[in-house]
Amino acid sequence: MRVGGLSRLAIALVAMVATLVTGGVTAASASADEDLGTAVTETAAVPPRDNTSSEPVYFIKGYLGVSTDATGSSCLESWGPAKKLFEDEKWSGPLHFVGFYAGDTNCNTKIAAGNKNTSIKELGKKLANHIYDNYSKYGKSVDLVGHSMGGLIARAAITGVERKEEGFPRSLLVEDAVTIATPHDGIFLSRFCWAAERTTQCREMQPRSDFLRWAGENPQSAQGTDWTVIGAADDQYLAGSALGMSADHRVWYYAGNRGWKHDTINEITTGTYRQLYQNLPARPVYDRTGAAPVRAAMNALYWSENW
Numbered sequence: 001m002r003v004g005g006l007s008r009l010a011i012a013l014v015a016m017v018a019t020l021v022t023g024g025v026t027a028a029s030a031s032a033d034e035d036l037g038t039a040v041t042e043t044a045a046v047p048p049r050d051n052t053s054s055e056p057v058y059f060i061k062g063y064l065g066v067s068t069d070a071t072g073s074s075c076l077e078s079w080g081p082a083k084k085l086f087e088d089e090k091w092s093g094p095l096h097f098v099g100f101y102a103g104d105t106n107c108n109t110k111i112a113a114g115n116k117n118t119s120i121k122e123l124g125k126k127l128a129n130h131i132y133d134n135y136s137k138y139g140k141s142v143d144l145v146g147h148s149m150g151g152l153i154a155r156a157a158i159t160g161v162e163r164k165e166e167g168f169p170r171s172l173l174v175e176d177a178v179t180i181a182t183p184h185d186g187i188f189l190s191r192f193c194w195a196a197e198r199t200t201q202c203r204e205m206q207p208r209s210d211f212l213r214w215a216g217e218n219p220q221s222a223q224g225t226d227w228t229v230i231g232a233a234d235d236q237y238l239a240g241s242a243l244g245m246s247a248d249h250r251v252w253y254y255a256g257n258r259g260w261k262h263d264t265i266n267e268i269t270t271g272t273y274r275q276l277y278q279n280l281p282a283r284p285v286y287d288r289t290g291a292a293p294v295r296a297a298m299n300a301l302y303w304s305e306n307w
Contacts, residue, residue, distance in 0.1 A: 060098045061073065062146075097109060109130065116200065117201070157174075162220060174225045180230045183238055234260035
């Protein structure tokens with residue numbers, strides 16, 4: 001069972017006993033003006049990894065697009081089908097639909113009010129702090145799902161914490177992270193952002209950008225993070241870049257799926273499709289009846305190891 005399933009008081013008591021045994025500083029030594037939540041922050045244990053559908057999930061959408069006058073988009077336009085699938089399958093953890101542009105709508109978790117010139121690293125910092133403030137400091141772990149640039153935001157959040165960079169929280173508890181159609185190896189401006197879209201975020205998504213050189217190849221939270229990358233031949237922008245991170249699991253869909261493209265892969269929840277699936281370091285396995293991308297993402301979040 002996860003430590004996160006216990007009450008705050010129980011977590012604090014367990015931690016106090018542990019520190020007394022080792023002769024360390026206990027939660028009782030916290031200053032009088034600290035509340036229980038802060039005391040737990042200093043001593044909360046790292047929860048074990050297990051198979052569960054009760055984890056909170058952060059869904060992180062992608063780049064706004066090529067419209068120069070747009071200020072945001074709807075989180076549920078990106079994640080509406082995923083929301084329905086997780087609810088239909090009785091996923092009991094909270095579902096966070098993350099907004100980060102000033103004009104974003106239908107987002108129940110707003111981490112910023114930025115624009116296309118807000119760096120991906122900064123958005124990763126905002127995401128990391130939201131996760132820490134609401135879950136990690138209480139000993140509760142979460143899962144992440146990112147589409148397109150959203151996967152880079154997730155990657156940045158864990159990288160910054162792992163490297164102890166300024167402004168990032170002291171630790172994170174992210175058990176599973178899935179990226180769908182994310183340009184881990186970058187994407188050429190001419191194929192995605194066009195000449196008029198030379199924004200900060202577009203530049204950071206170029207191959208060999210400073211941001212991509214900074215981002216960890218398999219960044220890990222304090223709990224250990226199990227990464228899955230998902231890509232498709234029908235993605236008109238990315239080709240193999242979606243599999244360009246050293247993840248624990250890889251899913252690749254063959255071409256020929258009607259209606260699939262970069263902007264819709266994260267909306268496919270039903271049906272079976274030809275795919276290659278790989279649990280590294282094992283060899284890829286061909287499956288002619290592979291699960292749809294969002295279903296595959298949910299499988300990856302449920303299982304603590306191979307799935």
